[in-house]
Amino acid sequence: MFDLTGMTALVTGASGGIGSAIAEGLAAQGARLAVSGSNADKLERFRAELGGDHVALACDLSDAAAVDALVPRAVEALGGKLDVLVNNAGVTRDNLAMRMKDDEWDQVIRVNLEAAFRLVRAAAKPMMKARFGRVISITSVVGQTGNPGQANYAASKAGLVGLSKALAQELASRNITVNCVAPGFIRSAMTDVLPEAQKSALLGRIPAGDLGRGEDIAAAVVYLASREAGYVTGQTLHVNGGMAMV
Amino acid sequence: MSETADRVKKIVVEHLGVEADKVTEDASFIDDLGADSLDIVELVMAFEEEFGVEIPDDAAEKISTVKDAITYIDEHKG
Numbered sequence: 001m002f003d004l005t006g007m008t009a010l011v012t013g014a015s016g017g018i019g020s021a022i023a024e025g026l027a028a029q030g031a032r033l034a035v036s037g038s039n040a041d042k043l044e045r046f047r048a049e050l051g052g053d054h055v056a057l058a059c060d061l062s063d064a065a066a067v068d069a070l071v072p073r074a075v076e077a078l079g080g081k082l083d084v085l086v087n088n089a090g091v092t093r094d095n096l097a098m099r100m101k102d103d104e105w106d107q108v109i110r111v112n113l114e115a116a117f118r119l120v121r122a123a124a125k126p127m128m129k130a131r132f133g134r135v136i137s138i139t140s141v142v143g144q145t146g147n148p149g150q151a152n153y154a155a156s157k158a159g160l161v162g163l164s165k166a167l168a169q170e171l172a173s174r175n176i177t178v179n180c181v182a183p184g185f186i187r188s189a190m191t192d193v194l195p196e197a198q199k200s201a202l203l204g205r206i207p208a209g210d211l212g213r214g215e216d217i218a219a220a221v222v223y224l225a226s227r228e229a230g231y232v233t234g235q236t237l238h239v240n241g242g243m244a245m246v
Numbered sequence: 247m248s249e250t251a252d253r254v255k256k257i258v259v260e261h262l263g264v265e266a267d268k269v270t271e272d273a274s275f276i277d278d279l280g281a282d283s284l285d286i287v288e289l290v291m292a293f294e295e296e297f298g299v300e301i302p303d304d305a306a307e308k309i310s311t312v313k314d315a316i317t318y319i320d321e322h323k324g
Contacts, residue, residue, distance in 0.1 A: 125291065128284075128287075128288060128291075129288075129291070170284065171284075173284065
């Protein structure tokens with residue numbers, strides 16, 4: 001089950017905590033990857049660690065022209081087809097809404113939501129031709145529940161859910177599924193910076209009693225990318241240790 | 247019948263799975279040939295590939311019949 005041999009995938013934010021776990025998970029199931037990230041050196045190191053014939057494509061997701069070029073670059077590097085797109089890259093610029101600067105709002109919406117739209121728009125073309133595609137966007141539990149200090153981030157993540165549902169309806173007849181995975185709190189650079197007191201308060205809200213791991217998210221992505229998940233579309237798979245049940 | 251018309255009709259037959267004799271020049275993709283909006287997008291992509299032309303979105307929106315497609319391609323192919 002869930003064998004991805006022969007499939008190609010583009011993963012954004014692949015050198016980050018969750019992104020690298022997703023890339024490793026897809027590669028372990030046999031997919032050939034184009035890994036993307038903003039830091040070319042870090043990305044290249046990650047690609048080298050992955051081994052195999054994966055390719056690294058550095059891209060600044062806040063640059064619209066660079067984003068529009070990313071899918072064509074990936075298709076070319078992956079031998080002319082793209083089966084799976086994983087919109088994983090995300091940034092935070094936390095602030096109380098009343099203090100939030102325009103650029104804090106813009107930057108988060110641009111990278112987390114607009115780039116995802118641009119990438120899906122571009123990826124839909126080769127996927128429609130191939131009559132096969134899997135689009136998986138990494139959203140967040142806070143897109144569903146909200147979180148103080150994260151109006152921009154929560155809006156961008158909720159936006160991904162709506163975007164995915166609309167696209168799922170547009171593309172279902174072409175055997176292209178569009179889904180989201182919503183992590184709860186996962187051990188990553190993003191959660192490492194939380195103050196200790198906030199971390200323990202957080203754990204109190206998680207029935208599983210622990211933060212999640214990147215591998216937990218990767219497993220959900222592998223499932224949604226697989227041929228076996230072909231009848232699942234427009235859904236959000238919540239992977240959060242039970243902290244929000246929706 | 248022009249060479250362009252033949253190739254356009256062949257693409258339409260293949261993509262929409264309709265009988266060749268239904269693909270007249272006056273046939274509307276949506277009203278007569280059962281295409282939906284996604285089919286139109288795919289047809290435009292196929293025309294672009296077949297003829298090496300670029301059909302921008304505002305032009306694509308005006309292509310509603312087989313004849314519209316043939317005319318646009320004849321005017322723009324290299």
